[in-house]
Amino acid sequence: MTKRHVSLPAEAEEGLAAFLEQVDERLSGEEDTCEVVRDTLVDLFGDRDAYERWQAGGDVTPAERVRLQGYDPCNATLESEYYAEKDEEKFKRSKHLQWLWRQFDATPMADNIEFALRFRGMLAGHLFAEAGENLRLFKGISFTYGHNIEIGDNTVIHDDVHLDDRGKLTIGDRVSISDSAHIYSHDHDIVDQTAIENFHTIVEDDARVTFDSMIRAGVKVGENSVVGAKSVVQGDVPAHHVAVGSPARSVKVKPGWETVAEPVADKLENRAAERRVEFELPDDLDDFDEFDRDLTPPDVEAPEAED
Template sequence: MTKRHVSLPVEAESGLQAFLEEVDERLSSDESTCEVVQDTLVDLFGDRDAYERWQEGEEVTPAERVRLQGYDPCNSTLESEYYAEKDEERYRRSKHLQWLWRQFDATPMADNVEFALRFRQMLANHLFEEAGENLRIFKGVSFSYGHNITVGDNTIIHDDVHLDDRGKLTIGSRVSISDDAHIYSHDHDVVDQTEVRNFHTVIEDDVRITYDAMIRAGTHVGENAIVGARSNVQGDVPAHHIVVGAPAKSVKIKPGYEDEAEDIGDGRLESHQDEREIPYDLPEDLDVFDEFQRDIDGPIHPHKRP
């Protein structure tokens, strides 16, 4: 084994546990999530005195006011807020929790591993659709909503991983996802990139996704498989296979699993994305925001058209 157990000093452990229990209890109550998030961030950033002075009507600079207002998630916008097909009711709460998650990562405590892992586990219990036990989620992990993510037990997600749950994302138990990996559950049309399709992406138990790999939306990665560093997975990965490359291909079966693994011949991965699409309806009165304003009827230079 290459790791060992570590623990905080007794006094630090006592303070950490009291803090976690307080925030957990408040998030489990009927109290406004906005207020819980705001109070927690004000205290984590050590800004209680300035915040109370501002609340009492004392004069603050414009910069101070922006900073103090920013602790309230109701004063923020996130990229996923623009997604027209989202479940507005579920998103309202998950946005607040996601704001706490992201802002916590900007505090010095985010680098205190024992503190940070347990804080994110507690938050995941409230934010994810399902969160298993003993999750180890490191700094800089981001997601679209959070509420469409299911994760099993004893899974580890390293720094700066992006978990896109615009569709649905299921991650099994004992999964290891290395730094900078991106796992997607939505895709864009190749002509009109404002047209989005959502999918269910599945990572089975005991999978290892290594550094900077990308998993395309609607992909199924079978149990005990390995995705090599910087691989681009466009199709389903059979159980026990090792895939590498862009696009990824199977190059080997894990030793000892030769009799259990499926033989896929030349190693090419077959896509079943269409089978995992999650349909959605848009509101009839949707106020469409088209950030590109492109003409998608043909090329920019019509004379080049065949």
């Protein structure tokens, strides 16, 4: 093992523990989540005096007002808020917690590793569908909702990883996901990009997804396998295999695992259809194409417009 044990000075540890306990207790209680998030961000950004002055009716500039309002997630919108098929009840809370996660990463404290890992680990317990023990969640991790993510124990996710849980995303125990990897659980129709399908994407125990790679929706990355840097994985990676390239293919079995691994195949098998996540859209949905395009191919007669 090439890691060292690192700890904060006693006084810093005391302050960190008190802060984590306070936020954890408030998020676990009956308080409005918007208020908990707002208070936490106001204090983390050192804006308590300005916020109380504004609340007391004091003069603030338009820019100050926007900044102070922005600590409250009820005054914010996220891209995933526009997705028609989302679970509205779950999203009400996950939006607020996701806002806290993202804004925390914009504070100087996000670079204090011991502080930040423990804060995100605590927050993951409130946000994710399942959050295991001893998670190491680094800076800049983004996700669609958060509430469709399951992560096991002792997993590490490095900087700037995108975890798309528009469908469902399951990550096992002792998984390592390197910087800038993207793992998707939804896909767009090749003709009409506004038409989407959701899938269950799985990264099994002890797998490694390395730097800047992409896992397509509905893929399963098998137990103890490795996805090489900058690979694009469009089919299932068998357990104990090493997959590289774009599109990725298995190039070998990890040394020592040959007797229990499947033979190396020329092409990874895409089984996403078996992992489709069905959803229903609300009856009163305003169905529109935000791009206002004509999708009729040139050799097909366009349908007549309805009166």
